[in-house]
Every structure is written in structure tokens, then in C-alpha cells.
Amino acid sequence: MGVQVPEHVPAHLVFDFDIYLSPLLMKDPYRSVMANLPKREPRIFWTPRNGGHWVVSGALEALEMLRDTERFSSEAIFPGARKPSTLPNQSDPPAHTEYRAIIAPAFTPRAVKTMEDYLRKLSQEMIAAIQPAGRCEFISEIAREFPVSVFLAMADAPTEHRAQLLDWTEISVRSPDPAEREAANTRLGRYVLKIFEERRGHEGTDLLSTVLRGRFQGRPLNEDELLGLGLLLFLGGLDTVASTLSFIMLFLGGNPGYYQQLVDDPSLIPAAVEELVRTHSVASFSRGARHDMEYMGLQFKQGERIFFMSQVHGLDERKVDDPLRVDFRREISPHLGFGGGPHRCIGSHLARTEIRIFLEEWILRIPAFTIDLEGEAETRGGTVWSPVRVPLTWQAR
Numbered sequence: 247m248g249v250q251v252p253e254h255v256p257a258h259l260v261f262d263f264d265i266y267l268s269p270l271l272m273k274d275p276y277r278s279v280m281a282n283l284p285k286r287e288p289r290i291f292w293t294p295r296n297g298g299h300w301v302v303s304g305a306l307e308a309l310e311m312l313r314d315t316e317r318f319s320s321e322a323i324f325p326g327a328r329k330p331s332t333l334p335n336q337s338d339p340p341a342h343t344e345y346r347a348i349i350a351p352a353f354t355p356r357a358v359k360t361m362e363d364y365l366r367k368l369s370q371e372m373i374a375a376i377q378p379a380g381r382c383e384f385i386s387e388i389a390r391e392f393p394v395s396v397f398l399a400m401a402d403a404p405t406e407h408r409a410q411l412l413d414w415t416e417i418s419v420r421s422p423d424p425a426e427r428e429a430a431n432t433r434l435g436r437y438v439l440k441i442f443e444e445r446r447g448h449e450g451t452d453l454l455s456t457v458l459r460g461r462f463q464g465r466p467l468n469e470d471e472l473l474g475l476g477l478l479l480f481l482g483g484l485d486t487v488a489s490t491l492s493f494i495m496l497f498l499g500g501n502p503g504y505y506q507q508l509v510d511d512p513s514l515i516p517a518a519v520e521e522l523v524r525t526h527s528v529a530s531f532s533r534g535a536r537h538d539m540e541y542m543g544l545q546f547k548q549g550e551r552i553f554f555m556s557q558v559h560g561l562d563e564r565k566v567d568d569p570l571r572v573d574f575r576r577e578i579s580p581h582l583g584f585g586g587g588p589h590r591c592i593g594s595h596l597a598r599t600e601i602r603i604f605l606e607e608w609i610l611r612i613p614a615f616t617i618d619l620e621g622e623a624e625t626r627g628g629t630v631w632s633p634v635r636v637p638l639t640w641q642a643r
């Protein structure tokens with residue numbers, strides 16, 4: 247199965263790994279992937295799956311390549327790509343720098359600080375709604391809903407369409423049927439464009455007004471750009487936050503000693519979030535080789551896809567001692583869970599704050615909980631790794 251290995255890729259660089267369906271991704275993916283990946287340097291291999299592409303599994307290699315936008319492009323330059331994209335995450339500097347500057351003010355530490363009260367209230371309400379039952383399926387009841395509410399609040403958009411948005415989002419990110427995904431994206435796009443239209447002329451301080459006021463090369467943004475930015479902002483923080491929170495709860499529920507550390511000393515929570523993002527990074531992303539080149543002793547051909555498996559970059563033992571061990575008291579927890587280089591996640595501070603505040607509220611209301619699963623939790627791979635189900639139980643008051 248898979249495509250034929252091209253001539254410029256020597257046999258010792260080939261490792262058969264399906265980023266979506268590898269059996270290594272179906273249970274405890276961090277441990278399984280790390281135990282099986284080739285350890286040869288540079289930590290880059292080529293897989294014949296999914297059309298054939300490179301995978302960068304080492305943190306040192308990844309960081310160097312992500313900074314090198316001359317060689318490794320974020321544009322959709324792969325064979326079969328539809329058209330040049332107006333999305334900031336699919337453009338290179340200098341266009342990228344301008345697009346990013348439009349949304350950056352909404353994500354500074356100062357801007358995120360103003361959201362803290364809202365995030366706390368939202369966490370309190372969501373936890374209070376499930377607490378009396380003594381059980382929940384964390385992904386469907388909390389993790390997926392939480393970031394959608396945050397987006398609607400940032401966009402100052404009505405919450406009445408929340409359930410509908412969640413449905414479309416689920417289809418958009420998870421349906422195996424490309425036509426269904428396309429239809430859901432179109433609906434989400436229409437929804438975002440409608441808010442832009444309604445808001446035009448009476449912009450406020452919300453996220454979508456910030457986008458509406460944006461200028462690219464001195465002109466207002468066109469419809470494609472508004473749509474691209476609106477959807478990126480909506481989708482960028484949904485699955486990623488939901489999966490990270492779900493992995494964190496799976497870990498804490500299955501490791502009561504670690505959870506107790508947070509209950510006993512909540513000031514450990516920010517460091518715990520960082521360490522748990524390092525050991526449970528969820529997202530990966532691609533670049534394309536801009537031209538034929540030799541790099542780190544490997545031959546890349548123009549347009550080849552290079553996949554950054556940042557899920558395991560925090561587990562690189564060349565950067566972290568005993569990397570699979572979770573330790574909330576590590577001095578630093580280096581990882582690339584939020585990417586690296588100029589595209590580094592613009593929402594990382596918001597994401598950390600969402601998770602921190604949620605945990606601060608959870609420990610107050612649910613001081614002990616366990617995972618209600620027989621055997622090890624199932625997980626799934628792809629561009630955002632996630633547990634499949636996280637059923638939790640606790641003593642209802």
C-alpha cells in the first residue's frame with residue numbers, strides 16, 4: 247500500500263507511517279510513537295502513505311526548518327492545491343506578516359487578561375451543570391462546547407446558534423465524506439460572512455470588528471480574506487483546545503497522585519498546563535519544499551509535502567531529560583505544541599489561559615475523579631490527535 251518511493255529518497259529514510267490510521271495512534275500514541283519512530287539523525291523520515299510525504303519528528307530539526315520560510319513554505323504549493331490562499335496560516339512573509347498583524351492585537355496577554363472573568367464564569371457554569379450527576383463524557387459535554395462559547399464571546403456574536411455551529415463544526419473537522427465537509431464549511435462560511443455584513447459600519451472592540459478594520463497592502467480586506475480569517479479564527483481554537491483539555495483530563499483522572507498535587511497547591515496549575523501540553527501536544531501541520539534542495543544531507547524536491555509531527559516534539563530526549571515523565575516542577579517544559587517560527591500559534595496565550603482557568607474551577611468543585619473506562623483509552627490520529635471518549639466519574643454532592 248502507499249505510493250512508490252521516489253528515486254531521491256534512499257531506502258534507509260523510508261518508514262511506513264500513516265499519520266491518520268497508524269495503529270500506533272490508536273492507544274497511548276505518545277509512548278507508542280516514541281517507542282517506534284526511527285531514531286537516526288536528522289529525525290526526518292519519508293512515508294509512502296497519503297500520497298507520500300516527509301515527516302519531521304525531531305524538535306531540533308523542526309525548529310530550524312520552521313524558521314526557514316525561504317526553503318519551507320506555508321503556501322499551498324503542493325501538487326493538486328486549488329489556488330493561492332488568502333489565509334495567514336497558508337501564506338509566507340511578507341504577506342503573512344501583514345495578515346497576522348491584523349489579528350495580533352486580539353491575542354496579546356493584555357487582551358486575554360480582559361477575558362479572564364468571562365472564562366471563569368463560563369467554566370463555573372459548565373462545571374456546575376454536570377457536577378450533580380457525578381459523571382460526564384468530558385469531550386461531548388464540556389471540551390467541545392467550551393471553545394465555541396469562547397469564540398462567540400470574542401466575536402460578540404449571539405449564542406443562540408451555538409448548537410448549530412457545533413454540528414457544522416463536527417462535520418467540518420470529522421466527517422470522512424469530503425462533500426459533507428465541504429457543505430459544512432460553506433455553511434460556516436456563510437454564517438461568518440453574515441456577521442461581518444451585519445457588523446460593517448458599526449464596528450466595536452470585538453474580534454470580528456478587529457478583522458473588519460484590517461488593511462492589507464493599504465486596502466480593506468476582500469470577501470475571500472474576511473472569510474478566510476473569520477474561519478481560521480473560529481476553527482483554529484476549537485478542536486485544538488478541546489483535544490488538549492481532553493488529554494489533560496484523561497491524564498489527571500488516570501493519575502490521581504498528579505491531580506492531588508494540583509488540589510493541594512493550585513499555584514502549580516500554570517506549570518502543570520505547560521508540562522501537560524508538552525507531553526500531550528495535539529496538533530501537527532505541513533510545509534512545502536519551495537525548490538529542489540539538499541538540506542541536512544537529505545534531498546528535497548520542489549512541492550514535496552513536509553509534515554511536522556509536533557505532537558512528539560516535546561518528547562525529544564535531546565531537549566528534555568526523561569521526556570515521557572510528567573513533572574509539574576520542571577524548570578522549563580520545552581515543546582512545539584503551539585508550533586514555532588513566524589506561524590507560531592497566535593492563540594497560545596488564550597489557550598493556556600482557558601485551560602488554566604478551567605482547571606482552577608474544576609479542582610474547587612470536583613476534588614477527586616476517575617476515568618470510567620475498561621482498559622486503555624482509545625485515541626485517534628490525524629492533524630489533531632485526540633482521545634475518542636473521556637468518561638469521568640466522581641462523588642456527586
Ligand code: HEM
Pocket residue numbers: 320334335336346478479480482483484486487490528529530531532556582583584585586588589590591592593594596597
Ligand atoms: C491548545 C490549543 C491550541 C493548539 C495546540 C494550537 C496549535 C497551533 C499550531 C501548532 C499552530 C502553527 C501552525 C503552523 O505553523 O502552520 C497554530 C497556529 C494558529 N493558531 Fe493555534 N492552537 C491552539 C489554540 C488556538 C486558539 C485558542 C486560537 C484562537 C482562536 C488559535 C489560532 C491560531 C491561528 C490564527 C494560527 C495561525 C497563525 C499564523 O499562521 O501566523 N489557536 N496553532
